[in-house]
Amino acid sequence: MPPISPKDLLQKNDEDLVKLTLENQELYLYLMRRYEPKLLRYILRISNVSEAEAEDVLQDVFIKAFQHLNEFDPDLKFSSWIYRITRNQVISNYRKIKARPQTVELIEEAGTGVEKLLSDLDIEEALNNHELALEVEKVLTAMDQKYKEVLVLKYLEDKSYQEISDILKKPLGTVATLLNRAKQAFKKQATVQGVNFALVEA
Template identity: 45%
Template sequence: MTPSDEQLVQESLKDKNKFALLVERYEQRLLRYIKRLTGRDNNQSEDILQEVFIKIYRNLNDFDTNLKFSSWAYRITHNEAINHARKIKETIPLETDDKETANLINILKSDTNIPEEISQKELAEKVQKIIEKLPKKYRDVIILYYLEDKDYQEISDILKKPTSTIGTLLSRAKAKFKQLSHKHDLV
């Protein structure tokens, strides 16, 4: 039976070699999230990821067992990615692949009238540009909810905002997305 994240945290406190299992479990997910937040290449994203795992390891004793480990790890990752962006003071382009963008498009299609004749690739590019133009608070919830498949509670834990606020932000993000999609002739 595969141990839970919380069990691995407890085991990692006693045996540092067990931490490698947590790293293995979260490495690809957190790296993908960093790329989406920062738009950085693999090397820079991996550097940020390394800092994330160092922080996670150093703070394992402070892990609040009332939270999900994944939410806590994503929160640390979010902070590190944002700190990195602040250091270099750049606008952060959105990093996603066409499949993930297509999933987001399908979800958002229910709220918009996207022409059928537009190609998936063209549509994905337009959606990425629109998401990049969203205010950060809306962009964060869109990425976490639609691209990282996080629920309201997890997003709440990651962004340190009440779940009711997450619902409001997501609703406003969709409305803003719709507004921007009109400007970009997506609808």
Template identity: 30%
Template sequence: MTDEQQLVEQARAGSVPAFTELVNRYKERLLRFLLTRCASYADAEDALQDTFVNAYRYLNTYDARWRFSTWLYRIAVNNATRGRQADSEPLTDVADEGGDPLAECIAQSERENLWLSARRLLNDDVYTAMWLRYVEDMSIRDVAEVVGRSSAWTKVNLMRGRQALDEELNSHSENVSKSYG
């Protein structure tokens, strides 16, 4: 039994410190994810809070055959979908500390631009699948569970999402070359 599974079992038995540890492990990653799906920072925080409230409330329904993170992200997706305002552009970052500020700023800007392009080009399920696979490093099986699709659908749409982003980046590079070349 992993440390996380032990914490889940302790939380199921009513241990508040165990559930608090689970919250601390996931709150920043979940907030970063929710910022890409919600209309504002406040909406993302609300969805995050709702996610943990629902997780605590329904902890006894968690199936240990799945990773806890998969179950938690599924709850987060549901909360973000319920609370999202379709006309607003989602936010994309939570600041990290340390390192070379200029290099980090440039790298962060490039990552944000890539994820903004992805958000604009891809439908919600494909975008969510790409985020979970490449940012959260989830397995194909776990991503499929979170988005409510098959593993085959997930693999195909991850490939299509990468192709769409590759085409977007290549067309952007060609336009820059023509402008300055």
């Protein structure tokens, strides 16, 4: 097989890169680099662990994914597959250490994800970006894990319904229901927490 230039590798999609990695394991580094920031952020958002612990979890995720590369089903998106492994690893890590909630900055800045979440909930953004991020984070942290993770995937990780279904291993219909309930739970939690959102009257 002729050597592939780093530039070419960067242009390859994930699924092609998996095939190439199975032929040349050195290329796994490229896949890991692609997902390192996204998965680290995802772990922090759904787990309440410290950054150092999140890094350990991520390392385990990468090793597990590498060992299971032959199991990857090309009918799925690679990102869904590795997000699923990450979620499972977070759950397994939680069971192992019984992590207590810690103060971790889930959302550094209110980006388009937060804006979309609030807009879907008919919430006006009466706050500046940083304050808004803190408030959303406060509500998310207090929410039930099953609702929190679906909101994180939809709005902060910008995943489609199909991707969320593949990550959580739940049928599409269940994802839609879960998301609706999560939005209701978010509104309710915001009220309970006394978070300063300006709710738009229907």
